[in-house]
Amino acid sequence: MPDPNRFQQGSFAPVTDEVTAFDLPVTGQIPAGLSGRYLRNGPNPIGLDDPNYHWFLGAGMVHGVRLRDGKAEWYRNRWVRSRAVAAALGEEWPSGPVHENMDFAANTHIIRHGGRTLATVEAGALPYQLSDELDTIGPCDFGGTLPGGFAAHTKVDHASGELHAIAYFWAWDHVQHVVVDAAGQVMRTTDIPVPDGPMMHDFALTQRYVVLLDLPMTFSLGAASAGRELPYVWNPDHQARVGLLPRDGSAAVSWIPVEPCWVFHCLNAYDDDRGRVVVDLCQYSQSFDVSTLWAAHGPVTLDRWTIDPAARTVRQERLDDRGQEFPRVDERVISRPHRYGYSAVTGELTRAITAAGDFPDDAFANALIRHDLEHGTAEVREFGRDATVGEAVFAPAAPDAAEDDGYLLAYVHDPERGATDLVILATQDFAGEPVARVHLPARVPLGFHGSWIADS
Numbered sequence: 001m002p003d004p005n006r007f008q009q010g011s012f013a014p015v016t017d018e019v020t021a022f023d024l025p026v027t028g029q030i031p032a033g034l035s036g037r038y039l040r041n042g043p044n045p046i047g048l049d050d051p052n053y054h055w056f057l058g059a060g061m062v063h064g065v066r067l068r069d070g071k072a073e074w075y076r077n078r079w080v081r082s083r084a085v086a087a088a089l090g091e092e093w094p095s096g097p098v099h100e101n102m103d104f105a106a107n108t109h110i111i112r113h114g115g116r117t118l119a120t121v122e123a124g125a126l127p128y129q130l131s132d133e134l135d136t137i138g139p140c141d142f143g144g145t146l147p148g149g150f151a152a153h154t155k156v157d158h159a160s161g162e163l164h165a166i167a168y169f170w171a172w173d174h175v176q177h178v179v180v181d182a183a184g185q186v187m188r189t190t191d192i193p194v195p196d197g198p199m200m201h202d203f204a205l206t207q208r209y210v211v212l213l214d215l216p217m218t219f220s221l222g223a224a225s226a227g228r229e230l231p232y233v234w235n236p237d238h239q240a241r242v243g244l245l246p247r248d249g250s251a252a253v254s255w256i257p258v259e260p261c262w263v264f265h266c267l268n269a270y271d272d273d274r275g276r277v278v279v280d281l282c283q284y285s286q287s288f289d290v291s292t293l294w295a296a297h298g299p300v301t302l303d304r305w306t307i308d309p310a311a312r313t314v315r316q317e318r319l320d321d322r323g324q325e326f327p328r329v330d331e332r333v334i335s336r337p338h339r340y341g342y343s344a345v346t347g348e349l350t351r352a353i354t355a356a357g358d359f360p361d362d363a364f365a366n367a368l369i370r371h372d373l374e375h376g377t378a379e380v381r382e383f384g385r386d387a388t389v390g391e392a393v394f395a396p397a398a399p400d401a402a403e404d405d406g407y408l409l410a411y412v413h414d415p416e417r418g419a420t421d422l423v424i425l426a427t428q429d430f431a432g433e434p435v436a437r438v439h440l441p442a443r444v445p446l447g448f449h450g451s452w453i454a455d456s
């Protein structure tokens with residue numbers, strides 16, 4: 001069994017201070033067209049006194065860099081002020097709505113939608129709204145329009161501006177498809193009955209369907225009673241299946257069985273010209289236990305599932321058999337055909353959560369991959385064994401630039417400085433030197449997800 005304290009050490013170790021720094025030193029040149037904020041969320045527990053600490057349950061901390069006119073104007077890191085975090089910091093809680101006593105310092109993602117910057121998390125809690133400078137405004141239920149909890153992962157259809165989410169909560173006998181309009185009000189919810197209380201961390205969106213991943217990771221009262229901090233366990237009795245929910249809510253979900261596996265993240269999905277649904281995702285083969293964060297059967301591969309709604313089949317192909325996670329796409333093509341995708345190889349994460357932690361090539365232990373899925377090729381930008389890299393986010397060179405014409409932004413730990421750089425890669429010179437490295441004054445722990453929030 002892996003060391004339960006491994007997520008409090010090394011690149012995972014939390015930081016203890018909130019830092020504000022202006023006019024950051026830069027190596028290279030920040031593209032003048034990149035005007036906005038790169039924000040990334042992740043768990044950062046206050047104190048290290050919890051022997052049962054689960055990586056997914058650390059209080060959210062957002063790390064942000066503000067770029068404008070070729071300069072890095074500031075870096076800030078701020079805890080999300082839930083009631084507990086505010087109390088620990090000796091501050092007054094900003095207060096606001098709470099769903100089913102599930103107040104939590106949202107730690108999984110950070111997005112901008114309907115004029116709000118939102119830190120998000122799943123499993124019953126609400127998002128927290130932050131200011132442009134990462135101060136907590138308070139919990140958000142979309143102006144009272146959200147009936148339950150929300151979700152960590154969301155998808156925006158760039159054409160309509162609608163934001164889609166799948167909310168789940170252990171006490172529900174369903175999951176809930178939530179659609180938030182471009183102005184930030186919930187416009188529709190659809191309850192989808194499911195047995196066993198499955199965890200649904202991510203989903204996929206096409207022009208026709210919401211693609212649900214109902215996999216054998218379900219809520220366990222036994223695990224909760226036994227004191228497991230995150231009581232979701234591998235449940236071989238739960239049928240693994242994918243569901244196609246028509247986006248307009250016009251028909252019931254069509255469920256199609258698949259072999260048991262686990263998926264945290266989808267890259268993107270689309271409807272092909274033969275009526276099928278194509279989903280690219282990172283797959284954990286056979287099983288995964290989220291309560292202990294352990295995959296017995298690594299590595300985590302990039303796969304393509306082609307779902308035929310008429311034949312009720314799912315064809316699975318391997319696109320890349322190298323261990324990778326955090327798949328991302330140019331956000332403007334969400335729900336439409338994509339050619340390019342980006343993913344991260346994070347050695348320390350792979351070693352922490354899978355049995356496939358031995359890298360034949362140390363240089364490849366921390367790298368970003370740019371996939372050309374039309375040509376079936378991939379380019380790799382390696383950062384070196386100890387230069388921990390996490391999720392990368394694509395920023396277009398201009399609002400109307402072609403897919404992949406832009407930059408990839410990621411926090412990369414620089415072991416020589418003992419601090420983190422915001423690395424900016426030109427996607428069309430991917431294996432080349434970064435166009436810029438913004439040198440942050442602090443270490444950014446390995447975390448979860450982020451967004452490029454361009455000035456509008």
Ligand SMILES: [Fe+2]
Binds near residue numbers: 153
């Ligand atoms: Fe995620």
